[in-house]
Amino acid sequence: MKLGKVIGTVVASHKDGKMSGFKFLLLQDMAPDGSLMDSTLVAVDTVGAGPDEIVLYTTGSSSRYTATTHDIPVDNTIVAIVDSIEVGSKCMYDKAAKNG
Amino acid sequence: MKLGKVIGTVVASHKDGKMSGFKFLLLQDMAPDGSLMDSTLVAVDTVGAGPDEIVLYTTGSSSRYTATTHDIPVDNTIVAIVDSIEVGSKCMYDKAAKNG
Amino acid sequence: MKLGKVIGTVVASHKDGKMSGFKFLLLQDMAPDGSLMDSTLVAVDTVGAGPDEIVLYTTGSSSRYTATTHDIPVDNTIVAIVDSIEVGSKCMYDKAAKNG
Amino acid sequence: MKLGKVIGTVVASHKDGKMSGFKFLLLQDMAPDGSLMDSTLVAVDTVGAGPDEIVLYTTGSSSRYTATTHDIPVDNTIVAIVDSIEVGSKCMYDKAAKNG
Amino acid sequence: MKLGKVIGTVVASHKDGKMSGFKFLLLQDMAPDGSLMDSTLVAVDTVGAGPDEIVLYTTGSSSRYTATTHDIPVDNTIVAIVDSIEVGSKCMYDKAAKNG
Numbered sequence: 001m002k003l004g005k006v007i008g009t010v011v012a013s014h015k016d017g018k019m020s021g022f023k024f025l026l027l028q029d030m031a032p033d034g035s036l037m038d039s040t041l042v043a044v045d046t047v048g049a050g051p052d053e054i055v056l057y058t059t060g061s062s063s064r065y066t067a068t069t070h071d072i073p074v075d076n077t078i079v080a081i082v083d084s085i086e087v088g089s090k091c092m093y094d095k096a097a098k099n100g
Numbered sequence: 101m102k103l104g105k106v107i108g109t110v111v112a113s114h115k116d117g118k119m120s121g122f123k124f125l126l127l128q129d130m131a132p133d134g135s136l137m138d139s140t141l142v143a144v145d146t147v148g149a150g151p152d153e154i155v156l157y158t159t160g161s162s163s164r165y166t167a168t169t170h171d172i173p174v175d176n177t178i179v180a181i182v183d184s185i186e187v188g189s190k191c192m193y194d195k196a197a198k199n200g
Numbered sequence: 201m202k203l204g205k206v207i208g209t210v211v212a213s214h215k216d217g218k219m220s221g222f223k224f225l226l227l228q229d230m231a232p233d234g235s236l237m238d239s240t241l242v243a244v245d246t247v248g249a250g251p252d253e254i255v256l257y258t259t260g261s262s263s264r265y266t267a268t269t270h271d272i273p274v275d276n277t278i279v280a281i282v283d284s285i286e287v288g289s290k291c292m293y294d295k296a297a298k299n300g
Numbered sequence: 301m302k303l304g305k306v307i308g309t310v311v312a313s314h315k316d317g318k319m320s321g322f323k324f325l326l327l328q329d330m331a332p333d334g335s336l337m338d339s340t341l342v343a344v345d346t347v348g349a350g351p352d353e354i355v356l357y358t359t360g361s362s363s364r365y366t367a368t369t370h371d372i373p374v375d376n377t378i379v380a381i382v383d384s385i386e387v388g389s390k391c392m393y394d395k396a397a398k399n400g
Numbered sequence: 401m402k403l404g405k406v407i408g409t410v411v412a413s414h415k416d417g418k419m420s421g422f423k424f425l426l427l428q429d430m431a432p433d434g435s436l437m438d439s440t441l442v443a444v445d446t447v448g449a450g451p452d453e454i455v456l457y458t459t460g461s462s463s464r465y466t467a468t469t470h471d472i473p474v475d476n477t478i479v480a481i482v483d484s485i486e487v488g489s490k491c492m493y494d495k496a497a498k499n500g
Contacts, residue, residue, distance in 0.1 A: 001324070001342040001376060003310070008132060008187035010103070012156060014147055015180030016166045024101070024156070024180075026132055026187060032308060032326050032340055040132055042101040042156055047314055051188075056312060056324070056342055058373045061161045061261070061361045061461070065373040066316045073158045073165040073179050075101060079373050080315030080324075087308035087326060088351075108232060108287035110203070112256060114247055115280030116266045124201070124256070124280075126232050126287060140232055142201040142256055151288075161261045161361070161461070173258045173265040173279050176201060208432060208487035210403070212456060214447055215480030216466045224401070224456070224480075226432055226487060240432055242401040242456055251488075261361070261461045273458045273465040273479050275401060301424070301442040301476060303410070332408060332426055332440055347414055356412060356424070356442055358473045361461045365473040366416045379473050380415030380424075387408035387426060388451075 001056040001079065003030040006049050010042050018072050025049060025078065027057060032087050043076035044069060054093060056080040101156040101179065103130040106149050110142050118172050125149060125178065127157060132187050143176035144169060154193060156180040201256040201279065203230040206249050210242050218272050225249060225278065227257060232287050243276035244269060254293060256280040301356040301379065303330040306349050310342050318372050325349060325378065327357060332387050343376035344369060354393060356380040401456040401479065403430040406449050410442050418472050425449060425478065427457060432487050443476035444469060454493060456480040 004027035012024065022044040029037040043057045046066045055078045063077035064070060085093040104127030112124065122144040129137040143157045146166045155178045163177035164170060185193040204227030212224065222244040229237040243257045246266045255278045263277035264270060285293040304327035312324065322344040329337040343357045346366045355378045363377035364370060385393040404427035412424065422444040429437040443457045446466045455478045463477035464470060485493040 001374065003342065008185065008192075010156065010185050011183045012180035013183050015156070016146060018165070018167065019179055026185070042103065046316060056310065056315070058375045060375055062364060062373045062375045064162060064165070065318070065364070065371055067318065069373075071165055073162045073169075073177065075158045075160055075162045077373065079319055080312035083311045083313055085308065085310050085326070092308075108285065108292075110256065110285050111283045112280035113283050115256070116246060118265070118267065119279055126285070142203065164262060164265070171265055173262045173269075173277065174201065175258045175260055175262045208485065208492075210456065210485050211483045212480035213483050215456070216446060218465070218467065219479055226485070242403065264462060264465070271465055273462045273469075273477065275458045275460055275462045301474065303442065346416060356410065356415070358475045360475055362464060362473045362475045365418070365464070365471055367418065369473075377473065379419055380412035383411045383413055385408065385410050385426070392408075 001058050003032065003082065004028060004043070004055050004057050005030050005036060006051055006053050006055060007040070016073055022072070027055065030054065032085055033092055041076050043078050044074045045078045047078055047081055049078050049081055054082040054095070056082060101158050103132065103182065104128060104143070104155050104157050105130050105136060106151055106153050106155060107140070116173055122172070127155065130154065132185055133192055141176050143178050144174045145178045147178055147181055149178050149181055154182040154195070156182060201258050203232065203282065203285070204228060204243070204255050204257050205230050205236060206251055206253050206255060207240070216273055222272070227255065230254065232285055233292055241276050243278050244274045245278045247278055247281055249278050249281055254282040254295070256282060301358050303332065303382065304328060304343070304355055304357050305330050305336060306351055306353050306355060307340070316373055322372070327355065330354065332385055333392055341376050343378050344374045345378045347378055347381055349378050349381055354382040354395070356382060401458050403432065403482065403485070404428060404443070404455055404457050405430050405436060406451055406453050406455060407440070416473055422472070427455065430454065432485055433492055441476050443478050444474045445478045447478055447481055449478050449481055454482040454495070456482060
């Protein structure tokens with residue numbers, strides 16, 4: 001999985017039928033230290049991620065193995081909302097602290 | 101999924117039998133701000149995308165999971181035509197406005 | 201799929217049993233304008249592609265979904281011989297014109 | 301598979317149901333000579349890897365083929381803890397020597 | 401498939417149960433002209449490749465489709481030992497000549 005930040009949304013009314021009901025979120029890849037990378041991608045959201053949240057997303061065929069994406073033509077799926085990131089013994093990100 | 105712009109077509113009369121009837125479109129990868137990247141690829145079209153349209157395409161095995169590409173040897177499939185892209189609260193692309 | 205040019209062959213007599221009978225072709229990745237990229241790869245040929253021909257190849261699991269590669273351990277398969285490439289309204293490649 | 305070093309952890313309480321009970325470890329890609337690369341990723345741990353250990357991880361669909369990750373939406377799974385790395389006849393890494 | 405040179409081995413006694421009995425070889429990616437690239441990877445060996453040999457390896461899910469890797473969590477498998485590489489009409493590599 002990779003770390004990403006939710007930076008926006010993509011709306012598409014004309015799409016493959018199996019894509020109906022899914023929300024497309026724009027993610028920007030993020031390093032563990034919180035710095036954002038140049039690369040972006042579009043993922044379907046299965047966990048209710050909101051703007052600016054840090055998430056974990058799965059790529060490839062495993063994107064179809066969440067509770068709601070079985071047999072759907074998706075290749076990036078958000079599978080978790082990140083609470084905290086620790087590198088060595090140092091906390092790099094803490095959602096509660098940020099929102100507190 | 102990734103954002104791409106339809107920039108052309110590839111014609112191939114001699115091909116694997118399961119590829120018959122599919123249209124091969126040339127896509128150029130696009131960043132959410134509308135800038136085009138250097139990378140291009142060939143995707144099959146399942147949604148009727150036209151020249152210069154912005155689309156979402158799926159890669160890998162999930163390309164075979166649309167309504168019409170089951171068991172077909174494709175690794176890039178257009179799954180949606182993009183209506184709008186929003187980054188933060190800013191609209192980066194609006195198909196209706198562009199065509200209006 | 202990606203565009204590639206057939207630049208050579210790889211011979212391997214000692215190989216996985218399911219690979220028997222397949223021809224391994226060396227491909228160089230090609231941009232739609234005909235320029236060759238640095239990257240090369242080895243693909244199995246299912247359409248009878250010859251030296252210097254421009255082809256479409258499929259990557260990953262979909263390489264196993266042609267008429268002849270079912271359950272074979274291949275990750276790049278040539279699925280079509282390209283007749284022509286058009287970008288915008290400009291013809292970038294025309295096999296018939298080149299050979300005519 | 302690729303070589304990686306365990307550099308941290310990611311905690312995510314809100315996640316896809318099938319992800320429950322898995323530990324998310326931050327890995328940094330490593331060259332055979334022990335130098336760390338810029339790229340990092342998040343993998344599930346199936347072998348009990350600890351901080352600073354050198355591991356082998358599998359990517360893509362094969363991440364779902366360990367004893368405990370069947371049908372789980374994971375795309376990076378740690379499948380082994382590395383004891384030693386030898387390049388040519390030279391030992392580049394020896395866990396026992398390091399810990400001894 | 402890609403061309404690689406066997407440059408070393410990785411030993412891992414603590415690993416996923418299905419990995420038992422497989423040999424992990426370190427490969428360095430190779431261009432058709434014999435020059436080695438910076439990238440390396442770990443592959444399981446199914447054909448008895450030895451030190452310094454040039455091999456073809458398969459990536460992703462197709463790595464599980466050799467005679468011996470069915471349902472194993474591997475993403476790089478050596479599927480052939482290369483005898484010769486020809487680019488255009490020029491021989492770039494000939495194992496017999498090298499060993500003769």
